[in-house]
């Protein structure tokens with residue numbers, strides 16, 4: 001199921017989808033929701049931002065229905081992904097590793113949005129190849145805060161609903177959106193004061209900068 005985010009601005013245009021990822025604290029979740037984020041990500045992959053299922057479940061319960069909660073995974077067994085996503089009660093699953101079409105098929109169930117994250121190194125990523133709902137184009141090392149040159153990429157195969165990630169920040173997201181014209185954006189490092197520590201002011205600034213980009 002494709003997330004029906006589709007919040008519309010006053011002019012009837014579909015607003016840019018904005019995901020804030022790697023949240024671990026209640027105040028950061030509340031800040032992201034209040035700023036107008038469409039999705040909140042909880043990292044279950046190896047990372048300084050990793051949370052356990054109980055923490056993610058407690059945080060996810062604070063998130064209103066119209067904001068998508070996403071569990072982020074990388075090269076974890078399908079059963080483990082299913083188990084953690086179920087315990088946390090997230091409605092989206094984002095896979096960042098070498099997962100194949102069979103993994104997406106195994107995780108497919110009513111009401112869950114599947115996000116396939118792939119590196120910009122892939123020459124021409126094509127939407128839907130793995131049965132995903134949304135395609136996310138990222139830097140080679142996820143969550144590193146490294147940018148990549150999205151100006152040289154041909155996004156024709158990425159479909160209408162693809163998400164740009166990798167080193168985005170309040171400073172560069174406007175230019176990135178105008179240049180690459182994604183359907184959505186995702187951020188983690190760019191809204192942190194130090195690795196794994198979110199800065200509420202940067203979260204708010206990021207959502208505002210992304211939204212005013214188009």
Ligand SMILES: O=C(O)c1ccccc1N[C@@H]1O[C@H](COP(=O)(O)O)[C@@H](O)[C@H]1O
Nearest residue numbers: 021045047142143145165166167188189
């Ligand atoms: O954030 C992490 O630590 C992480 C770990 C493993 C897989 C994905 C991870 N995060 C995702 O990375 C991108 C971009 O992050 P950044 O803004 O460059 O730091 C984003 O899609 C996160 O969901």
